[in-house]
Amino acid sequence: MTGEKIIESMKPMHDRSNGLGGGFAAYGIYPEYKDFFALHMFLDDRAARKSCEALLRETMEIVHAERIPTRTTPAITDEPLIWRFFVSPLRSVLASMQLNEEECVARAVMTINTQMKGAYVFSGGKNMGVFKAVGFPEDVGYFYRLEEYEAYSWTAHGRYPTNTPGWWGGAHPFALLDYSIVHNGEISSYDANRRFIEMFGYKCTLQTDTEVITYIADYLLRKQGLSLEEMASVIAAPFWSTIARKDECEQKKLLYLRKVFSSLLVTGPFSIILGFDGGLMALNDRLKLRSMVVGEKDDKVFIASEEAAIRVMEPGVENIYAPAGGEPVIVRVKEGKF
């Protein structure tokens, strides 16, 4: 699928954003570089780029670096330098630091984002990329020429920032390695989640809920090795009373997860879509305080805050339903599809 459809879908959602941030994540877009981490960066100037490159070279090989192609449009202004680097951590470094390549890249990203002035990595997974800016999402899509990319999965988001100023890096999706999150809502557990996750080397610099949810996903999925379903029952944990009604085996598991990761329970209204290598997961808060609908057509699945957005992409959409609060909807690409 090219980016054209998803840009279309954002148009009826215009009123749900206020022009202070829009963005997209696309999976499967860099087949020729699929074994390399694609770092997308905002850079203030050449100097920032140079120092970034130097830092990256300490631990990894840069196989390709280029400006991300954009179009000029009056709707998007004040753009920074936008670059992508395809990198691969050096084996010798991995061996000496006793890290795997994901951890090595994640740490480099964390360092750049927290310590380097004028440089910000906003995407860093393999064969995927995030494209975002300050503006309305449909304009952001046009700006990044997304119709030129082919992906097996797309996510998109328009922001209505309430508690943080509009900033390029603050737009969604928010990404770390292969995980990208778009999120709608404002979570009330933010500081409980943040202060817990920061124990494990993450630094929340943006004061956005989405950032903390992305780190939670990375921590639970990559570092702890939970499955997507297990992660969903941590962040949108079922109520104790619901757990009590499950069969014994399920009960044991849910109690365990809820007790161990109690500080990663996310409360307040949210609907999130987590993009990962090979699929998507959509999840609502456990009270379902935010809307979310899912629909299907042929081999495609559509998820959106409103049915209207789906109808624009696929007027003949079938099996439309609203998943229950806390019920994860997991979509995986059929094997061998990419």
Next chain:
Amino acid sequence: MGIDYIYPQFEVIRNDGRCTNCRICEKQCANGVHVYDSVKKRMVCDESKCVNCQRCVCFCPAHALKIAKNDCTFRENANWDEDTIKELYKQAGSGGVLLSSMGNPKRFPVYWDRILINASQVTNPSIDPLREPMETRVFLGKKPSAIQRDEQGKLKCELPPQIELSMPVMFSAMSYGSVSYNAHACLAKAAQELGICYNTGEGGLHEDFYVYGENTIVQVASGRFGVYKDYLEAGAAIEIKMGQGAKPGIGGHLPGAKITGDVSRTRMVPEGTDAISPAPHHDIYSIEDLGQLVYSLKEATNHRKPIIVKVAAVHNIAAIASGIARSGADIIAIDGFRGGTGAAPTRIRDNVGIPIELALAAVDQRLRDEGIRNNVSLIVGGSIRSSADVIKAVALGADACYIGTAALLALGCHLCRSCQTGKCNWGIATQDPELVKRLDVHVGSQRLINLMTAWRHEIKEMMGGMGVNSIEALKGNRLMLRGIGMTDRELAILGISHAGE
């Protein structure tokens, strides 16, 4: 009379027009303040014995009594206040250490009262606790730092032992001996009914209360009173008492006169012998020694009970707590300098230790900085007075709170701060059977249940206001708090912003 004469602190004012000479006040006052003068045919009183416990006031059927602060004063002096002068006279007369009870009454800042709680408006909906589930259940204990799976890839769901509480509040340690049998019975019954825990304190566990085991925390203090295998096995958890907020750094002393009958049996101390808890545990002179005691208690109970280590909040509390967290303890309990006591040297109670709010904030942050916050749970006590204090404590980072004084108030305590005399008119801090009888176990436990039920409603209400529907999402959620009237330094220690920021 003479140089040591201290004019009575309180004035007992009887409205003679109302008084019917029913002599109820005479029966109610164990201090012997009220006496019927059969010659004059009216009530007279010796105010010098009054401690202002309000017992007679509450029970006078004619509403004829009130107790007022006496207005006979020394010449005013901002430096030498009246209490200081009186205490000095007492010591000059007796040569002894001054004793007091209950928590530090001095004018130190109460940080709880300088912290304000958030609520949702517009961008984030508040949640109606009457319509939506609102969860207050907590589990205290060590959580593993990594999950494990079996060969089939299924999660291994075994956890180290945990205490389950229906709400994040427990009754703190009060020993049988310092409080009455009936007071213990009230606490135990209420804890069971509420699905929380009470704490035996260091006086052992009366045989009648083993049935409340699941809701009991058994304490092991430096005197080791009443400690034996069945005792350790009896409770939901074992607490090692290293210190107490009201008297950090010193031990305890229950005079032989109070070691009678049941108390003697429960403490396993011969009748009439003083029960002395040494200041340190004589087998703990370092953090490694604490580790050994933690592990011996775990071994003794087959690793089925979480071990709590209770310490007083003192200057270096963050480092101390970090040491405890690494000693194998499952839970750390911190007692602030305003915590209550049955008896403590006045100077220590009033001058040693630090406020629990600051201690809690410092410890929680330190454990997070070291990445070990999930390895231990944190309980805080030392003047938690209301559901709002509970909310603030949880948002600062506590897993649960201990309440002592608040629980005694529910039982009728009027904070006369005379527990050390053993003549508590409310049947709480006494072993006199006539006085103990006054505390009805059924009524008392019901009042505790009422209090906790009310707090729980309020906690849910405030959580709903913040848009939080589970207490877990409030733990350490300091963005929900703002300070008012504090210095930058105080805010930095508490880890919160000032109101308006």
